[in-house]
Amino acid sequence: MELPPLTMEQLSMLVASNSPPSQLFEALTEYEQEACLMTETGGKKEVIRGDIQLLSLFYSSFFFVHLLTDQVPEARALTKRMPKSLTQQDIALQNCMTLLRAVWQTEHGQVYQILRGSPWPERLQPLIKRYESFFQDKTLISVSRSYETIRLPVAAGYLGLDQQLVEQEDPNIIANFTNCGWKWDPDTKLLHPKPIMVRPAATQPNNGIREAMGMLGSRAS
Structure with missing residues (x-):
């Protein structure tokens, strides 16, 4: 089924939905090309042609959905595809990369501190809460076996x-x-x-x- 165009309203609806992470991943994967077209690179210069807030919410949401589907290496690869000019100025995306390092290094305390104490956009909160629950449960399972x-x-x-x-x-x-x-x-x-x-x-x-x-x-x- 063809998805509607990528807009703040459509993306916010996806983020707030209770859809399985696998379905969210499929939808955001389809939207990534559209998001890429909002950034134009000529030589060494990168120019954002689209809505900066929309791009920030898209990439931060896609990042959390990668984590929710337990694709940490793929989440790391996604951070490499994020527009550099956006990550250099966007707090949410910078928080994502800080969180990635904590998850990658299994620094549990830092993971909770970043999720709970960092400034995150309100629209992103549903995914943050879902991931905190997922991370707790995954950790509990691991600890129970160790x-x-x-x-x-x-x-x-x-x-x-x-x-x-x-x-x-x-x-x-x-x-x-x-x-x-x-x-x-x-x-x-x-x-x-x-x-x-x-x-x-x-x-x-x-x-x-x-x-x-x-x-x-x-x-x-």
Whole structure:
């Protein structure tokens, strides 16, 4: 089906939709050529011929959709295709590249700090929230398979949970793990992870890993 022209309204509707990341990826892939035509390069000079805000939202949205579809190397390649004259002045795209470095280096604390503390356009917030949830769930699955025992502050740090509540051993914090089948030992102050198994990607529902697991508790952050 042919997509309507790339406009701020159309792009905002896509970003705010609850469409599966794979469908968003397909749509934005089709729009990339149109976005490229908004930039003209002659010799060493690059000129933006289109709406700068539209281009910023397109490339930042496409970047997050790459992350949501677990295509980190491809997201890195996308940053190379972004218009240099735009990335040099656009805060959202600069934040994307900072986030990419943190994700690439698996710096969990920095990932949450960038997602929550950096200035992002309001229109981009739906994808940011979706990716934070995706990153938490993916990390939780990885941690569940990597540790036999783990201290609560360390486990909570992987998920970017509130450290003050962690120190208080808040039940809601602990429930993030016990709801996944982990065991909490109040005497040793240790969590005993249970490997989290997920269904194949082809059968996962639209909202990502959390729904696929079907057993995660609410996040306390």
